[in-house]
Amino acid sequence: MLEKGVSPQRISRTALFEEVAERLRARIFAHDLPPGSWIDEQAITAEYGISRTPLREALKVLASEGLVTLTPGRGCNVTALTEQDLDEIFPILALLEGRCAFEAAARMDAPAQQRVRTLHETLEGHFTAGDIEAFFNTNQLFHLAVQEIAGNRWLTQLIQDVRQKLKLTRFHSLFRDGRLQESLEEHRAIVTALLEANAPAAQAAMENHLLQGRRAMGRMSTR
Known part of the structure; x- marks a missing residue:
């Protein structure tokens, strides 16, 4: 039962950035985006028909998983294990x-x-x-x-x-x-x-x- 004054909220669909992260993750695992390669944000946003905001949120998720490396001022690369x-x-x-x-x-x-x-x-x-x-x-x-x-x-x-x-x-x-x-x-x-x-x-x-x-x-x- 909802508390007084709290309005019900519908559960939203999967956030766009999560879908983008999943697509990029699959491409990384398939080596379509090979280790060490640079993530071309402009090309990906054009390909997926999205703005840079969900892409950058997706890249933060992948960075937290260790799959990409974010470098301030230099962009993002697929992680290459040594x-x-x-x-x-x-x-x-x-x-x-x-x-x-x-x-x-x-x-x-x-x-x-x-x-x-x-x-x-x-x-x-x-x-x-x-x-x-x-x-x-x-x-x-x-x-x-x-x-x-x-x-x-x-x-x-x-x-x-x-x-x-x-x-x-x-x-x-x-x-x-x-x-x-x-x-x-x-x-x-x-x-x-x-x-x-x-x-x-x-x-x-x-x-x-x-x-x-x-x-x-x-x-x-x-x-």
């Missing part, structure tokens, strides 16, 4: 996802076991077929499944926040640079530990998987 950034991010992600695997192993029941088996069998099938895109997508689903089985929403939120930053990198291209076989073998170790409900082993295997991913990116950057 090698040091990656050296700092991956151990954090390994710790978070390792803990997630630990908790998932402790909660494994028959439906969870079947879910893990099915996803891994699908992953093996994509590897055999040489379908890199499908392998990458199923790999993402596998990691999400482990998070959902763990059932720790705080861990999931932290992991997703960190993984969002990695979309600024060539992480996807790891699967095109000889990493496929290594990744599959690491997944096998994770799956074995999960199905055995061996929490410490699942944690160690997941941490190793993420850290090996970082090493593979390092090898790729030196080519």
Whole structure:
């Protein structure tokens, strides 16, 4: 019941700047706006048919997410992660996802076991077929499944926040640079530990998987 003197207010639709932020976010993740590139505000406002106000509000949102960098007097650029950034991010992600695997192993029941088996069998099938895109997508689903089985929403939120930053990198291209076989073998170790409900082993295997991913990116950057 409304308090006396308070008039009802209708809930407004999504603010324009939020829609603009979502569109730009998608373009950044697709590398249509690649890391380090300058955001041409005039071109974007003309393309979207908007004024600069919602665009600048959208850029503030993306800056708060670490996806763009605002420099007074110089405009805005898509954030480019350095090698040091990656050296700092991956151990954090390994710790978070390792803990997630630990908790998932402790909660494994028959439906969870079947879910893990099915996803891994699908992953093996994509590897055999040489379908890199499908392998990458199923790999993402596998990691999400482990998070959902763990059932720790705080861990999931932290992991997703960190993984969002990695979309600024060539992480996807790891699967095109000889990493496929290594990744599959690491997944096998994770799956074995999960199905055995061996929490410490699942944690160690997941941490190793993420850290090996970082090493593979390092090898790729030196080519």
